[in-house]
Amino acid sequence: MNDYYDIIIVGAGPAGSMAAQYAAREGASVALFERDRRVGSPVRCAEGVSHKSLETLVEIKSSWIAQEITGAVFHSPHGKTVKINTDQIGYVLHREIFDHDLAQMAVAQGAHLYTRANVTGLIKENGKIKGITLDHRGETFDIKCKIIIAADGVESRVGRWAGIKTRTAMKDIETCAQITASPIDVAPTDIHFYFSRDLAPGGYIWIFPKGNRVANVGLGISGEYTEKSPMEYLDQFLTKFPNVSALTTTIGSVPCSLPLEKVVADGFMIVGDAAHHANPMTGGGIINGMIGGKIAGEIAGKSIKENDRSERRLSEYSKTFNKIEGNKLKKFYRIKKVIYKFSDQELNQIADRVLEMPPEKQTLINIFRIALVKKPTLVLDVIKLFTT
Ligand SMILES: Cc1cc2nc3c(=O)[nH]c(=O)nc-3n(C[C@H](O)[C@H](O)[C@H](O)COP(=O)(O)OP(=O)(O)OC[C@H]3O[C@@H](n4cnc5c(N)ncnc54)[C@H](O)[C@@H]3O)c2cc1C
Numbered sequence: 001m002n003d004y005y006d007i008i009i010v011g012a013g014p015a016g017s018m019a020a021q022y023a024a025r026e027g028a029s030v031a032l033f034e035r036d037r038r039v040g041s042p043v044r045c046a047e048g049v050s051h052k053s054l055e056t057l058v059e060i061k062s063s064w065i066a067q068e069i070t071g072a073v074f075h076s077p078h079g080k081t082v083k084i085n086t087d088q089i090g091y092v093l094h095r096e097i098f099d100h101d102l103a104q105m106a107v108a109q110g111a112h113l114y115t116r117a118n119v120t121g122l123i124k125e126n127g128k129i130k131g132i133t134l135d136h137r138g139e140t141f142d143i144k145c146k147i148i149i150a151a152d153g154v155e156s157r158v159g160r161w162a163g164i165k166t167r168t169a170m171k172d173i174e175t176c177a178q179i180t181a182s183p184i185d186v187a188p189t190d191i192h193f194y195f196s197r198d199l200a201p202g203g204y205i206w207i208f209p210k211g212n213r214v215a216n217v218g219l220g221i222s223g224e225y226t227e228k229s230p231m232e233y234l235d236q237f238l239t240k241f242p243n244v245s246a247l248t249t250t251i252g253s254v255p256c257s258l259p260l261e262k263v264v265a266d267g268f269m270i271v272g273d274a275a276h277h278a279n280p281m282t283g284g285g286i287i288n289g290m291i292g293g294k295i296a297g298e299i300a301g302k303s304i305k306e307n308d309r310s311e312r313r314l315s316e317y318s319k320t321f322n323k324i325e326g327n328k329l330k331k332f333y334r335i336k337k338v339i340y341k342f343s344d345q346e347l348n349q350i351a352d353r354v355l356e357m358p359p360e361k362q363t364l365i366n367i368f369r370i371a372l373v374k375k376p377t378l379v380l381d382v383i384k385l386f387t388t
């Protein structure tokens with residue numbers, strides 16, 4: 001291991017690996033540090049992504065795809081279902097393979113990846129960030145660099161060490177519990193969402209099939225609405241499936257807040273969940289992490305060539321990200337605040353209204369339209385979201 005790299009990236013999730021790949025492509029020397037012993041494991045994710053978004057970022061490999069998805073079934077509190085068929089294909093991934101391959105792509109471009117490499121602090125000289133301290137397989141190292149990219153996920157500490165406010169208010173953290181359930185008999189091409197204050201207050205339950213009678217079954221809840229743990233809610237829901245076993249059990253959280261206002265400083269950038277770039281309405285953060293990582297890596301690499309690591313130069317990352325995704329995230333946040341306040345009775349009324357429509361009219365946009373009649377304050381945000 002060298003004692004200097006142009007760019008150090010902390011965390012080899014989708015955001016960090018994309019940043020490493022694109023920084024290395026610009027010719028910078030790049031080190032990617034991952035504290036776990038294997039990139040992509042353990043998986044703390046329901047693994048859902050849309051084909052359309054993913055294909056703009058990488059060439060999709062069949063080995064990443066556990067299951068192709070063509071339909072979404074929404075369950076109301078009173079047990080009615082609205083099924084949306086879409087021409088927008090989605091995937092449930094094998095994230096352990098997917099994350100691993102993204103890291104491999106970074107390495108193929110010349111980045112150096114170290115696993116069991118826990119970044120423990122920042123080196124600062126005269127208040128300026130100059131590098132990191134590292135625990136690698138029990139040994140400690142001081143490594144200097146010009147730019148650090150914090151891609152250390154939802155529990156991010158690196159941003160805080162850099163003096164950036166990264167705290168998420170409790171009300172904006174979705175705490176999640178999930179099992180990989182089997183044997184489970186659901187149509188393999190449909191994902192399921194259950195909305196109900198009783199089942200998942202301030203969030204929703206998902207079933208994402210992985211084929212072969214396996215599915216990710218999980219939920220996210222908001223601390224704003226309940227003090228019970230997500231596992232208690234999940235156990236309650238799983239009584240519907242008395243014969244399933246849990247192949248894996250996961251507890252995790254997603255920052256469903258506004259994106260961080262400040263994600264760059266001199267020689268410093270934050271990407272992915274660490275920057276609160278997950279969609280606050282759905283909790284999905286894989287694609288946004290990849291988008292942010294790609295932009296940040298490319299700009300960091302260019303800044304090294306230009307010998308300009310200033311906040312002003314690096315802020316091209318935040319400007320570009322906000323134009324593509326960040327401004328949408330703000331609208332999603334406002335929509336979430338209204339949607340998760342719907343009572344079960346209101347959700348039932350929406351489901352009943354949608355089911356009165358002919359099947360071909362039962363679309364996502366029509367569900368939104370009916371919801372809008374109930375909460376007219378949503379109108380502007382939804383219009384802007386679908387038109388910008
Ligand atoms: C239960 C659950 C279900 C989800 N389902 C979906 C879904 O279906 N679709 C979707 O798009 N998103 C989903 N998400 C969100 C998604 O998992 C994240 O948004 C995504 O992983 C963010 O990528 P990232 O690279 O920013 O962070 P991560 O994938 O969390 O990667 C961060 C990496 O940094 C490493 N790290 C942390 N600290 C250090 C350190 N000090 N030194 C070295 N390494 C460090 C960690 O070990 C980790 O590997 C889900 C999340 C949860 C919890």
